[in-house]
Amino acid sequence: MRMNWYYRMLLSYTPIFFVVISSIIFVFFTVLNNASENRYMDTNRTIVEQMMRNTDANLKLIERNVVSGLVNNNAIQDYFSDRPKTVYDYFVIQKNLIDLKSLFPFVHSIYLYKESDRRVLADSGAYQLASFADKPFLMSAYGSQGLSGWTNPRAYSLSMPDHNPQKVVSLVKLFPNASLKQGAVVVSIYTGSIVEFLNSFVEKSSGSVRLLDSERQPFQTGSAAVDPPQLYAHSPYTGWYYYTDSVHAKQFTVLSFLSNVWVIVVLIMIVLALGGFTFITHMHYKPLEAIFGKVGGYTARKGEEIGRKTPRNEFAFIETALDHLLKKSLDYDNLYKEDTALRQQQLFQELLAGHRTSSQAEWERQMAALSLPHAFDRLGVVALEIDHYRAFTKKYKQSDQHLLKFILESAFRELAQQRDLFVWHAWMKPYQIVFAVHLFESETPYGDTMRLICEDFRTWINRHLELTVSAGIGEESSSVPMIVQSCRNAQENVAYKAVFGTNTVIDNRMRQTKADGDAYFYFQAVQDMTQSFRKDEKSWKEKLIRIFESMNATLVTKQAMAEFMSNVTRQLTKELGMLSPDIQLLWMEYYELLFEELVDDSETLAELQEQLTAAMEKLEGELMRQRINRKHHSVAVQVKNYIDEHYADPGLSLIQISDRFGLESSTLSHLFKEELGEKFIDYVLKLRFGHAKRLLVESDEPILSIAEKVGYNHVISFHRAFKKLYNLPPGEYRSLHRSDR
Structure with missing residues (x-):
């Protein structure tokens, strides 16, 4: 492999090297030639005063935020109240402390002290006062009605034992005030962060910032007490002294005479640096050359396999490979967790x-x-x-x-x-x-x-x-x-x-306070209730209430409620199917789905009873309007009432009632069936034998007398009709049901 990457690397870094060195030389000689002792001293004094003002501003900001937190933060105020608190309450208070802390500059710690239960809540945890490492300072400050402003540096730690306490300056504020104090908030700033903040204003090469407390003791550990030099600033807010031990300006005056010598020295250093840079680059390039060789061989083989020449960009290949490897690693971690x-x-x-x-x-x-x-x-x-x-x-x-x-x-x-x-x-x-x-x-x-x-x-x-x-x-x-x-x-x-x-x-x-329920034993009661509803009898509400009272006395689940509502819906479909087509259409298009969804919106029997009753009352109103709109409904109701009053008349028949109401018997039969959902003869038989069954069971009257009371002149006809309906003669029916009583 040719050395193209070597030269590219060398040529890439060399301009950067020259730019950096030239910039350093330019800045160096500009400072040497233009600086003067008086300007230097004025500049440093201004910097020291600016550092003091910036530090005081940050400390005042912390003090204002602490006071604002005590006055306006409900969660922090709640800590000092006597209200019993849960773990979550302390978590909310601690979170508010952390939020308040995040508004402060410098590295610091904050904690709350409540006098009533002698408990300390810090941003890092909760402590009892007896085991709290900062108890001596806290009790001293609290007993003296709080300290005025910031303290001088002191040793500080939260837990015992701590063999390496850190130096901090502290601010103590009593809550709600010194005369009615219930506790306090203590903010402690690490002196190292203040010193680090001050040193950020000056370059390390030109000195460092020194900070003395009000007693002229140094903030840094291990330094002896000193008197500040002439170049210092004194803070009226904290009482601290700020000064720098910078190089004196006269030294730059001496160096200015040696500027030409420095130029020669710098040029020699540049030549030496270029030589060393070239040598080191050549030595460090060996591993890269081996990697590029393997990449080149791999890309060449892949190019031959696919039949085309691939561009040789080793860095792009390595970047893609690393991205792929990192993605696979992250995918593996996520897959493992999932x-x-x-x-x-x-x-x-x-x-x-x-x-x-x-x-x-x-x-x-x-x-x-x-x-x-x-x-x-x-x-x-x-x-x-x-x-x-x-x-x-x-x-x-x-x-x-x-x-x-x-x-x-x-x-x-x-x-x-x-x-x-x-x-x-x-x-x-x-x-x-x-x-x-x-x-x-x-x-x-x-x-x-x-x-x-x-x-x-x-x-x-x-x-x-x-x-x-x-x-x-x-x-x-x-x-x-x-x-x-x-x-x-x-x-x-x-x-x-x-x-x-x-x-x-x-x-x-x-x-165990409830009896075991039976999902099916309400079938007959539901059937009776829906029949009364269809006949427009007001007793359906009482029957529905009794059904729910029985269900409430037993163990009923959501599944049992669903089965009960399915039975109610099925029985209403059956009963309303006997009425007019308009009523059947109203039920199928709207109310049937409404009744089926009632159980989904009900968690308890009480909710289901309330919603079912409301739905049936609404349906009852719809049926009433439908019936009123039909001109024959009132006639059907009058016929029904007449049957209810004269069921004991042996001559009661469809022809007799038709003559009474001036209608054809076939017309009256059709009207009765359409409006009330039941045939004329079926209704008469059910009414008569309903009374007959009650008299058989509840009285000792002869069967002949009972037959006459329900409209039968001949006991044989009564006997034959009764047996046909109930598969038992009247005498056996009386014996059977009285024995059950």
Whole structure:
């Protein structure tokens, strides 16, 4: 390989070298020829005074910010109040301290002292006054009604023992004032940062800034007390002295006579530097030459494989290769983290769902692979559900939903960690998360411990988030394989929020206060209620109330609510299908879908009862308007009322009623069926035999007398009709149902 890259490197660096050297020479001789002693002294004095003013301005800014924080910051003021505070409250106060600290120049520390509980809260942690390393200074300043302004340098540390305390100057402000003091805020600035700030104003080659306190003691450790020279500035704000030990201007006067000699020396140095630069570049180029040779050989081979000549740009090739390598490394790190989180979530979800079983040894090995603790005496399980999840998904964006779910995970974990308990979890459904808690013998009894954690978590959620959660506590497990039963028990318990209400904690003890429910025993009651609704009988509301009262006394889940609403919708479809086509169309186009969605918007039976009643009242109003608009509805109602009053008349027939209302019997039959959804003869039979069954069971009257009371002159006809309807003669029906009583 030719030396083209060598020469390119050499020619690339040489102009830079000449530019730098020429700039240094120009600046050097310009300063030598133009500087004078008086101007030098005036300039340095101005610099010292400017440094003093800048330092005082920064210190005053810190003091104003501290006073402003005490007056205006509610979180900092809250620290001195007597209100009980949680860990999160201290976190908010500490965060406000850090935010206040970020507004300060210099490297510093800040802490708050509260006299009532003798507690110190610093930006780095919380301390009891007895174990606080800066207690002597704090008590001295606090007992003397606070210090006026900034202190002189002193030793400072936060924790004991600290064998290497740092020197700081401090500012103490009492809260709210010296006469009503409840505590104090202390700001300490490291002297090294002040000195470093001052030295940033001068070049190292021309000296350094010296700083003395009000007693003329040096800020730097190890220096003896000195009297400041003539060239100094004294701060009326802090009482400190500022001066520099710069080179005297007369020395530049002497050097100005040697300018020609310096030119020759500089030229010699440039020649020597060029020679040394060339030699060093040649020596250091050897490894690059080997790399470029390998790159050239690789690109040549690739060019031959693809049949075209590739341009030889070794640096571009190396840059591309390094970028590719770094990208692969970052991708690998991200994939490893994602894979670890995915394996952890998959393991916990399969264990809780019962899709995986693990022995104790396998459990320990799996948790060790995930760098998680495995020890426990018992396992507790809690199933948490976000209440009204459908409204939750409508209210928040997808990203906000993930954030809130993460907050739920973190809050429960932190509450458990406050009790030194390890927790792991898995999302079993989009709205349900299951936590497993590692418990030890000291955590007894089990139920009380788990309920306390759940109640604290529920209280925290109610206080900080605009949502509620319901919790189900499962029975304790003694081993990992048994945790699946505890998980199912917890999921069953949280499902009973349908009867216990949302934003509740449900365990097995609360579950025992309700009887076991039957999803199908309400079928007949729903059928009776919907029939009354179809007939425009006001008793449907009372029947619906009794149904919900019965359901509230039993353990009902969301699934049972869905089955109940499916039954109600099905029965209403059947009953309204007997009415006019207009009413059927109204039901199918609007109300059927409305009733099907009621259960999705209801978390509890109380909510479902309220919404179902409102929907049925709205439908009842629609039916009433439809019926009023139909001219024959009033006639059908009059016929029905007439039948209700004269059902015991043996001569009651379709022809008799048709003559009474001036209609053809076929017309009356069709009108009755269309408006009331039931045939004339079926309604009459049902009404008569309904009264007959009641009299058979509740009275001792002879069957002949009962037959006459319901419109039958001949007991044989009554006997035959009764048996046809109920598959039993009247006497056996009475015997059977009286024995049941």
